[in-house]
Amino acid sequence: xxxxxxxxxxxxRRRVYGxxxxxxxxxxxxxxxxxxxxxxxYVIVQGAGAxxxxxxxxxxxxxxxxxxxxxxxxLGTVIIIAIATAMAVPIGLLTGIYLALFGRGVxxxxxxxxxxxxxxxxxxxxxxxxxxxxxxxxxxxxxxSASFAFxxxxxxxxxxxxxxxxxxxxxxxxxGALALGMSNLRATVGIVLPTARPAIITALLxxxxxxxxxxxxxxxxxxxxxFWETNPNNPMAVLxxxxxxxxxxxxxxxxxxxxxxxxxxIVAVLVLSLGARLMLRRAMQxxxx
Amino acid sequence: MSAAVAAERDELLATDELSAxxxxxxxxxxxxxxxxxxxVTALIGPSGCGKTTFLxxxxxxxxxxxxxxxxxxxxxxxxxxxxxxVDPMAIRRRIGMVFQRPNPFPTLSILDNTLVCAARGxxxxxxxxCAERALRAAALWDEVKDKLxxxxxxxxxxxxxxxxxARAVAAEPEVLxxxxxxxxxxxxxxxxxxxxxxxxxxxxTIVAVTHNMQQAARVSDVTAFMLADEAGVGxxxxxxxxxxxxxxxxxxxxxxxxxxxxx
Amino acid sequence: xxQPRFRRVARFVSPADRxxxxxVYGGSILFALLIIGxxxxxxxxxxxxxxxxxxxxxxxxxxxxxxxxxxxxxxIYGTVVTSLIAIVLAAVIGIMAAVFLADFAPxxxxxxxxxxxxLLAAVPSVVYGLWGLFVLAPFVxxxxxxxxxxxxxxxxxxxxxxxxxxxxxxGIILALMIVPTVTAISRDVVAAISRDxxxxxxxxxxxxxxxxxxxxxxxARVGIFGSCVLGLGRALGETIAVTMVIGNRPEISASxxxxxxxxxxxxxxxxxxxxxxxxISALIELGLILFVVSIVVNALARLMIWSxxxxx
Numbered sequence: 001x002x003x004x005x006x007x008x009x010x011x012x013r014r015r016v017y018g019x020x021x022x023x024x025x026x027x028x029x030x031x032x033x034x035x036x037x038x039x040x041x042y043v044i045v046q047g048a049g050a051x052x053x054x055x056x057x058x059x060x061x062x063x064x065x066x067x068x069x070x071x072x073x074x075l076g077t078v079i080i081i082a083i084a085t086a087m088a089v090p091i092g093l094l095t096g097i098y099l100a101l102f103g104r105g106v107x108x109x110x111x112x113x114x115x116x117x118x119x120x121x122x123x124x125x126x127x128x129x130x131x132x133x134x135x136x137x138x139x140x141x142x143x144x145s146a147s148f149a150f151x152x153x154x155x156x157x158x159x160x161x162x163x164x165x166x167x168x169x170x171x172x173x174x175x176g177a178l179a180l181g182m183s184n185l186r187a188t189v190g191i192v193l194p195t196a197r198p199a200i201i202t203a204l205l206x207x208x209x210x211x212x213x214x215x216x217x218x219x220x221x222x223x224x225x226x227f228w229e230t231n232p233n234n235p236m237a238v239l240x241x242x243x244x245x246x247x248x249x250x251x252x253x254x255x256x257x258x259x260x261x262x263x264x265x266i267v268a269v270l271v272l273s274l275g276a277r278l279m280l281r282r283a284m285q286x287x288x289x
Numbered sequence: 290m291s292a293a294v295a296a297e298r299d300e301l302l303a304t305d306e307l308s309a310x311x312x313x314x315x316x317x318x319x320x321x322x323x324x325x326x327x328x329v330t331a332l333i334g335p336s337g338c339g340k341t342t343f344l345x346x347x348x349x350x351x352x353x354x355x356x357x358x359x360x361x362x363x364x365x366x367x368x369x370x371x372x373x374x375v376d377p378m379a380i381r382r383r384i385g386m387v388f389q390r391p392n393p394f395p396t397l398s399i400l401d402n403t404l405v406c407a408a409r410g411x412x413x414x415x416x417x418x419c420a421e422r423a424l425r426a427a428a429l430w431d432e433v434k435d436k437l438x439x440x441x442x443x444x445x446x447x448x449x450x451x452x453x454x455a456r457a458v459a460a461e462p463e464v465l466x467x468x469x470x471x472x473x474x475x476x477x478x479x480x481x482x483x484x485x486x487x488x489x490x491x492x493x494t495i496v497a498v499t500h501n502m503q504q505a506a507r508v509s510d511v512t513a514f515m516l517a518d519e520a521g522v523g524x525x526x527x528x529x530x531x532x533x534x535x536x537x538x539x540x541x542x543x544x545x546x547x548x549x550x551x552x
Numbered sequence: 553x554x555q556p557r558f559r560r561v562a563r564f565v566s567p568a569d570r571x572x573x574x575x576v577y578g579g580s581i582l583f584a585l586l587i588i589g590x591x592x593x594x595x596x597x598x599x600x601x602x603x604x605x606x607x608x609x610x611x612x613x614x615x616x617x618x619x620x621x622x623x624x625x626x627x628i629y630g631t632v633v634t635s636l637i638a639i640v641l642a643a644v645i646g647i648m649a650a651v652f653l654a655d656f657a658p659x660x661x662x663x664x665x666x667x668x669x670x671l672l673a674a675v676p677s678v679v680y681g682l683w684g685l686f687v688l689a690p691f692v693x694x695x696x697x698x699x700x701x702x703x704x705x706x707x708x709x710x711x712x713x714x715x716x717x718x719x720x721x722x723g724i725i726l727a728l729m730i731v732p733t734v735t736a737i738s739r740d741v742v743a744a745i746s747r748d749x750x751x752x753x754x755x756x757x758x759x760x761x762x763x764x765x766x767x768x769x770x771x772a773r774v775g776i777f778g779s780c781v782l783g784l785g786r787a788l789g790e791t792i793a794v795t796m797v798i799g800n801r802p803e804i805s806a807s808x809x810x811x812x813x814x815x816x817x818x819x820x821x822x823x824x825x826x827x828x829x830x831x832i833s834a835l836i837e838l839g840l841i842l843f844v845v846s847i848v849v850n851a852l853a854r855l856m857i858w859s860x861x862x863x864x
Binding site: 027028035036039124159188265266270 | 568571576578582583586588590596597646651653656665668672674676678679681685686687735762785788789791792816836846847849
């Protein structure tokens with residue numbers, strides 16, 4: 001056999017390996033994307049049947065009584081997230097402003113480090129913190145303690161994104177404001193923040209999406225409720241928690257409702273994520289023009 | 290310019306041994322100059338000669354920069370604007386600034402951009418009049434009067450720059466600093482701004498930085514030439530009536546610069 | 553021209569600005585206090601348990617609420633095993649997918665695939681758990697388990713009855729949950745490897761596949777490893793989905809089909825039912841362990857990812 005023929009054979013073998021490898025890589029990408037479609041498809045098929053008007057608006061029925069819904073859970077989710085947002089936005093925004101304006105030095109770096117640490121803390125540990133601060137001392141579960149836990153989960157994202165958003169506003173814009181004799185307060189709140197707003201809203205939507213399906217910290221903060229509860233000082237029903245409770249229950253009626261609830265959660269989270277993406281696109285366009 | 294000449298002119302703004310630093314680096318060294326009231330003074334010089342930094346010291350915007358620092362005095366109507374009790378915000382209201390690149394506020398409408406730092410406590414009618422006056426002064430009124438509520442980002446670069454001039458004018462300053470206001474504009478827009486500068490000089494004391502000597506010759510009454518020394522510190526070489534400086538420069542460095550670039 | 557960004561220290565002179573600065577400082581201090589408070593509260597809450605059991609808490613394997621005798625070893629074992637299964641699966645799939653998306657896929661395919669994979673990260677944990685409980689667990693019980701046992705049933709790793717719920721099922725669910733993390737970050741790291749390197753390799757006659765595996769991946773290894781460690785951090789702390797599919801039994805068993813427990817899922821399951829204060833304290837100490845481990849793992853991951861992104 002000649003050297004040339006040997007080289008030919010090796011080349012052919014390398015080409016085959018290349019094609020096999022590429023196919024393997026494609027397979028992995030499809031597997032990952034396919035997993036989403038599999039989960040999504042299953043949840044839609046199972047969940048769609050459970051969803052009707054009374055499911056969305058009714059209170060849960062006791063075990064054994066057919067029907068019932070997750071209306072109070074939806075309401076509770078909205079209330080808890082609203083309170084969490086109201087707490088997280090000021091703290092997150094102020095810290096972001098601080099990091100953007102005073103960006104150098106030991107203290108800002110330490111704050112960024114703390115923020116990164118917080119983003120990696122498991123939500124269950126944050127739930128324990130909320131329990132220790134707001135449940136144990138008051139001796140009762142409450143929606144506001146769940147909001148507190150959600151706030152902690154939302155903060156890292158808000159802090160880092162608002163810092164970046166404020167930094168990405170061209171320096172000339174801020175100097176233009178200061179050169180007109182504006183105070184730093186007015187230049188920041190009146191000119192810089194509105195320019196950075198689309199990016200900040202994107203982060204907020206993502207943060208809300210993150211906590212919408214969050215369940216672990218709710219177990220010992222919001223706790224759950226069978227009633228139309230609107231007082232944040234009381235235990236409250238939350239949709240994600242209802243899905244969990246129903247899923248691990250032995251009753252087929254409840255399990256079916258768990259699928260319905262899961263579908264609602266997925267729809268809410270996907271809508272928020274897509275909304276955030278659209279918002280981000282707008283933010284990019286705004287800065288380019 | 291001799292002291293006698295300086296005294297007989299009416300001087301609104303002057304610097305006394307002004308130096309500017311970025312951290313340890315001295316960018317501008319010991320500049321003493323006076324600016325005539327209601328005249329256009331052009332600051333010329335090669336890039337890196339510290340003219341923009343010097344200009345930014347005049348309304349205390351230099352110090353906004355990280356690690357930026359100023360030594361010496363800047364006198365506005367005889368009062369040192371770097372004195373301890375002086376509020377830089379008040380100074381910046383009296384000394385407006387137009388930047389190299391147009392920087393309208395992207396989230397405000399054209400009208401709100403114009404009025405963002407206008408006098409407070411006006412009613413709707415007065416605010417509108419104020420905006421119209423400022424926009425007319427900036428030769429922009431006819432082009433934007435039908436779209437006052439729309440975004441300034443839709444305007445051309447030259448229009449945006451005139452909007453920034455209108456915004457500065459509406460705050461009713463005494464001095465207008467212009468940092469290469471036509472650097473990012475095309476020739477036609479440049480001509481409009483240059484014409485505007487001459488007109489604004491009826492009302493304001495203008496200090497304009499430019500790297501374009503023809504422009505300095507066209508628009509200014511007085512020209513100052515700056516040059517960086519061997520250490521990279523920007524120094525004032527000479528200042529004189531524009532006509533004289535360009536025809537009979539007193540310093541050979543000025544002559545080198547002018548002849549090297551002209552022609 | 554690159555616009556200069558904020559890198560300035562503003563001076564706050566006027567009264568309005570002083571107030572503004574005070575509020576900004578106040579918000580930042582509050583933020584810092586919240587995080588420090590989180591750590592302090594966890595230490596305080598677990599103090600009775602730390603005092604009672606000392607360091608042996610970590611290697612004791614009994615978990616008995618009735619005699620108030622607590623050791624974390626079964627949960628640590630369950631956490632480590634499920635996370636390892638997850639990271640092995642997710643690393644293989646995620647890195648391959650990342651290479652495909654960055655180097656092989658045409659744009660029309662890579663954009664929507666990336667998008668789908670990133671959406672996978674947005675699916676709530678409880679939905680993964682639900683799917684795992686009703687779809688994956690029965691599949692493991694009826695299909696994967698018997699098939700694997702037919703071949704490998706003689707090893708202790710795959711022995712014993714297959715319940716469906718257990719270490720393996722939890723590991724697979726976790727893998728699905730962290731694949732987006734591994735893929736997204738690895739893709740960015742791989743894409744950041746310079747063109748020169750690829751072109752040099754191609755010019756030497758290497759195929760695209762050889763370039764990817766022998767040149768690009770080794771060059772990106774630190775960042776990719778970082779993405780895996782970050783994924784590992786997620787897996788360690790993941791709670792609800794694991795709680796639903798792991799079987800919740802505080803036992804150490806060699807078989808991957810056996811039910812087990814993780815640090816996070818035991819807290820989720822037992823915290824509201826815990827009656828004695830030492831029981832609660834032991835659960836909080838599990839949370840503290842989880843907290844410390846996740847900080848170490850995350851700090852490690854970020855260091856690695858930074859070291860790559862910072863230099864490119």
